[in-house]
Each structure stands twice: as structure tokens, then as C-alpha cells.
Amino acid sequence: MRHLTYLVVLAACLIGTAPLEVILRTRVYARPVRLLLTLLPVGVVFTGWDVYAISRRHWGYDRAQMSGVRPVGGLPLEELLFFLVVPVCAVLTLEAVRAVKGWPVGDEPAGDEPVRDEPAGDIPAGDSP
Secondary structure: OHHHHHHHHHHHHHHHHHHHHHHOOOOOOOOHHHHHHHHHHHHHHHHHHHHHHHHOOOOOOOHHHOOOOOOEOOEOHHHHHHHHHHHHHHHHHHHHHHHHHOOOOOOOOOOOOOOOOOOOOOOOOOOOO
């Protein structure tokens, strides 16, 4: 079972952030092209970097905690999945914070007014109680 440790950690990351999609309606998975455009550069750069580092013997991985599957240039499956799972979890978290705070991202349809985030109890200048 120890050989599945890395996969279990990655699954826990996805399971831990999955409720953000449903509860806060982050719509990360509902916009697959946008998600792919986010993941692609990260995946390509870091996969290339790791494959190079492995080939030069700059680093390696604990085989006891890996499945043994190496789909790309000696790169363990778990490491390849890491480059997808962690950015997905980060995007879900960022979108959840944006949803709660009402922060605009800049790609809202024209005419949508951003929600102002003011501390409770503060009265904006020029407004009277």
C-alpha cells in the first residue's frame, strides 16, 4: 500500500477542494478550455524540467512510494499528475476566494458591475446613515 502514498495525497487534494466547485459555484470544471489554458503551460514546462533533471540525475523519486508507472521520459505518473492536480486545486481555491470576496477577474460580461468589498459597519464617504 505504501506505493500508493503519492496518489492518495493527490486524491486527498482533489477531494478536499471539490466542494468549492459545488458550494461556492466556482465553475472551474464548467470552463474546461479556460482550465486547460491554465494547466497546459505549467504541465509542459515542469514536465520538461523534471524529465531533464531525471536524465541528468539531478534528482529522483522514492520508488517505494510510487506506482512504478513512468509514462514520459522516466517521469513517474504521480509527478505528472502533481503538475495537474496542484494547479487545479490552486485555481479552485483562488476562485472560491474570489466568489466569497466578490472580486472581479476582468472577463465578466460588459455591464456587470463589480461587487464592492467593504468591511461591515463602514459607511462609504459621501453617504449618510
